[in-house]
Amino acid sequence: xxxxxxxxxxxxxxxxxxxxLMLTLPVALIMGGLxxxxxxxxxxxxxxxxEPMKPGNPFVGLKNYATLMxxxxxxxxxxxxxxxxxxxxxxETIGGLGxxxxxxxxxxxxxxxxxxxxxxxxxxxxxxxxxxxxxxxxSYGPLNGILMAMGIIDAPQVWFNDRETGLFLVxxxxxxxxxxxxxxxxxxxxxxxxxxxxxxxxxxxAGPLHRLRKITLPLIAPGLTIALSQSTVFAxxxxxxxxxxxxxxxxxxxxxxxxxxxxxxxxxxxxxxxLSVLAMVVSLAVSAIYVLRxxxxxxxx
Amino acid sequence: MTGANHRVNMMNRRQFLQTSSALGLLAALPxxxxxxxxxSVLLPPWVTLPKEMxxxxxxxxxxxxxxxDEIRTKIVTSMVANTAPASATEMDWSWVGQFGSAGWYDAxxxxxxxxxxxxxxxxxxxxYDGALIGVPYNNDFRVMIYNKAHLEAAGVAAPPKTPEELxxxxxxxxxxxxxxxxxxxxxxxxxxxxxxxxxxxxxxGGDLFDAExxxxxxxxxxxxxxxMAFEVAALKEGLIDPAATxxxxxxxxxxxxxxxxxxxxxxxxxxxxxxxxPEKSQVAADAAAALMPNVNGTSRTFGLPGxxxxxxxxxxxxxxxxxxxxxxxPKTMADNYRLLGNLPTRISVLETLNAEGKLxxxxxxxxxxxxxxxxxxxxxxxxxxxxxxxxATALNAAAKGQISVDEAxxxxxxxxxxxxx
Numbered sequence: 017x018x019x020x021x022x023x024x025x026x027x028x029x030x031x032x033x034x035x036x037l038m039l040t041l042p043v044a045l046i047m048g049g050l051x052x053x054x055x056x057x058x059x060x061x062x063x064x065x066x067e068p069m070k071p072g073n074p075f076v077g078l079k080n081y082a083t084l085m086x087x088x089x090x091x092x093x094x095x096x097x098x099x100x101x102x103x104x105x106x107x108e109t110i111g112g113l114g115x116x117x118x119x120x121x122x123x124x125x126x127x128x129x130x131x132x133x134x135x136x137x138x139x140x141x142x143x144x145x146x147x148x149x150x151x152x153x154x155s156y157g158p159l160n161g162i163l164m165a166m167g168i169i170d171a172p173q174v175w176f177n178d179r180e181t182g183l184f185l186v187x188x189x190x191x192x193x194x195x196x197x198x199x200x201x202x203x204x205x206x207x208x209x210x211x212x213x214x215x216x217x218x219x220x221x222a223g224p225l226h227r228l229r230k231i232t233l234p235l236i237a238p239g240l241t242i243a244l245s246q247s248t249v250f251a252x253x254x255x256x257x258x259x260x261x262x263x264x265x266x267x268x269x270x271x272x273x274x275x276x277x278x279x280x281x282x283x284x285x286x287x288x289x290x291l292s293v294l295a296m297v298v299s300l301a302v303s304a305i306y307v308l309r310x311x312x313x314x315x316x317x
Numbered sequence: 318m319t320g321a322n323h324r325v326n327m328m329n330r331r332q333f334l335q336t337s338s339a340l341g342l343l344a345a346l347p348x349x350x351x352x353x354x355x356x357s358v359l360l361p362p363w364v365t366l367p368k369e370m371x372x373x374x375x376x377x378x379x380x381x382x383x384x385x386d387e388i389r390t391k392i393v394t395s396m397v398a399n400t401a402p403a404s405a406t407e408m409d410w411s412w413v414g415q416f417g418s419a420g421w422y423d424a425x426x427x428x429x430x431x432x433x434x435x436x437x438x439x440x441x442x443x444x445y446d447g448a449l450i451g452v453p454y455n456n457d458f459r460v461m462i463y464n465k466a467h468l469e470a471a472g473v474a475a476p477p478k479t480p481e482e483l484x485x486x487x488x489x490x491x492x493x494x495x496x497x498x499x500x501x502x503x504x505x506x507x508x509x510x511x512x513x514x515x516x517x518x519x520x521x522g523g524d525l526f527d528a529e530x531x532x533x534x535x536x537x538x539x540x541x542x543x544x545m546a547f548e549v550a551a552l553k554e555g556l557i558d559p560a561a562t563x564x565x566x567x568x569x570x571x572x573x574x575x576x577x578x579x580x581x582x583x584x585x586x587x588x589x590x591x592x593x594x595p596e597k598s599q600v601a602a603d604a605a606a607a608l609m610p611n612v613n614g615t616s617r618t619f620g621l622p623g624x625x626x627x628x629x630x631x632x633x634x635x636x637x638x639x640x641x642x643x644x645x646x647p648k649t650m651a652d653n654y655r656l657l658g659n660l661p662t663r664i665s666v667l668e669t670l671n672a673e674g675k676l677x678x679x680x681x682x683x684x685x686x687x688x689x690x691x692x693x694x695x696x697x698x699x700x701x702x703x704x705x706x707x708x709a710t711a712l713n714a715a716a717k718g719q720i721s722v723d724e725a726x727x728x729x730x731x732x733x734x735x736x737x738x
Binding site: 068069095153154155172174176177179192263265267280283 | 396421708
């Protein structure tokens with residue numbers, strides 16, 4: 017009975033089971049202590065008034081959530097975050113797929129190309145944003161210089177003076193950093209597709225686009241789901257890039273920046289907690305939609 | 318797997334776990350011991366005390382420097398978690414209302430003898446509900462800093478005394494081709510942009526709020542309204558760099574140091590030591606100070622001093638008090654100015670430095686220091702950061718042309734009312 021979790025005595029664990037529990041206990045404690053407990057605590061506190069400047073922490077029910085619904089600043093931040101999600105996920109997915117296909121196609125120097133591609137992902141987000149801040153700088157940034165040299169613009173642009181441009185540029189910086197992760201996930205999925213399927217398709221006269229649509233995309237769908245989910249979660253949680261590039265400006269303020277401003281600048285912690293709960297729910301909901309949709313469309317009959 | 322092998326593996330696993338735990342504890346012990354010995358202090362980057370200064374403090378110091386925003390975040394998160402961020406921390410003038418109402422800092426009234434307190438005129442800014450919760454050590458106030466050579470080249474005889482003269486001088490500098498954008502003012506959504514607007518509000522002869530904290534800046538004839546209109550008009554006229562909508566105060570200062578701007582309108586008083594240092598500035602020989610222009614001819618400015626406070630749950634309060642007193646010693650203050658450009662808060666030290674010829678533009682600084690006012694006569698309110706954040710974003714949007722000055726001041730007034738609720 018050595019392989020069975022419980023011994024003949026109903027409540028007595030076998031040696032292996034005890035070892036298994038002992039080994040999983042640290043992870044369970046870390047997840048419980050650093051993820052689930054703070055999550056429950058945040059959810060709980062969002063129903064109270066937690067503001068150090070005011071005495072007491074009275075129960076306020078859903079008042080914090082109602083306040084957020086009526087706050088124009090929060091609405092703008094949600095709009096900005098939605099734009100980040102759409103732009104960043106699109107850029108990361110399309111660009112990441114392209115990178116993964118390129119990696120899959122070449123055999124010589126693949127590991128060097130992979131190492132170069134991964135570099136942006138290795139950079140801390142703040143460092144990444146500072147590099148791009150220099151590129152976008154209206155006075156001496158190379159972006160203005162290149163576009164002027166190409167004759168596309170005739171005078172230096174202050175890129176963040178326009179809201180739409182600002183949102184796109186922040187999304188681009190975020191996508192540049194996160195795209196390697198998408199590429200690696202998709203590359204791993206591509207590696208698992210048997211070559212015989214492509215050979216059979218070629219014999220049947222299928223062209224490259226047809227093979228991509230009928231073989232590659234369906235078979236990397238699980239990887240694509242993971243890539244889309246992580247892209248969405250990171251885009252909903254976008255903070256560093258927008259903060260470094262354009263500070264607290266409403267043009268590019270994300271929901272997580274709004275959480276920071278509300279909780280740590282205005283010291284309205286419970287309001288910030290309520291907003292962070294909403295951000296978590298939204299990112300989980302969007303990820304769930306991906307998972308369910310891809311699962312339905314790609315499950316093997 | 319045999320029973321013997323299984324036991325050996327189990328032993329190995331146990332030994333591995335036990336050894337790892339023991340090593341972890343051993344590694345943590347010396348760190349804990351060191352932390353107990355040294356006095357932990359949390360300071361902003363511009364107070365990165367060099368070794369030649371810290372060596373004179375009687376005791377080991379564990380100084381951590383963090384950005385201004387990060388210090389505040391660290392204090393807030395630590396105090397909410399009922400843990401002191403350090404035994405002594407920076408206390409900005411703008412945090413007094415929040416930290417005072419939260420009851421996070423010890424009263425330090427008994428630390429200062431009457432003669433020392435009288436030598437520190439900005440202590441009132443750090444008084445909350447009758448208790449002194451921060452001891453000012455870094456005397457920041459705003460003064461106009463300008464480039465003498467630019468004015469001479471443009472034929473401007475004297476530094477401007479009114480906002481109108483400032484505009485005229487800037488136009489002359491631009492017309493002479495000396496500088497493309499003579500006025501250096503930050504207009505990004507940042508605290509530095511907001512404080513520059515507060516200063517200009519005083520330059521236009523007014524204040525932000527009345528005694529009941531009702532906004533005084535919404536009327537087109539008000540000083541606050543005119544100050545914002547002045548900034549937006551100067552930007553549109555090309556007297557301020559269009560990139561200013563993305564620039565913070567420290568970045569605007571770089572423009573002045575590089576000789577690209579003529580007027581650092583909201584100049585930091587202590588920065589004169591940096592601007593006149595040839596190793597740090599390209600305009601060292603030409604940087605000069607003038608009293609802040611004012612429509613009424615009588616200069617006004619406000620103080621933004623930095624202080625040191627002791628969190629209520631600090632581990633080493635006695636040593637923290639010694640550290641604060643050490644930072645107030647004349648030699649420490651003089652070194653702090655000489656090495657880091659942080660202006661002394663003690664009048665006697667300022668006067669001594671000026672008498673010895675060590676205070677850059679000392680006469681102007683002392684004259685400006687004599688008219689320093691607090692931004693809020695009633696004391697910095699707890700809602701100040703929320704209000705200031707709204708000012709920064711509305712001013713930034715007005716500068717970008719996304720909203721009018723009317724809309725911007727209305728938004729700020731609305732945010733002020735909401736913050737006060």
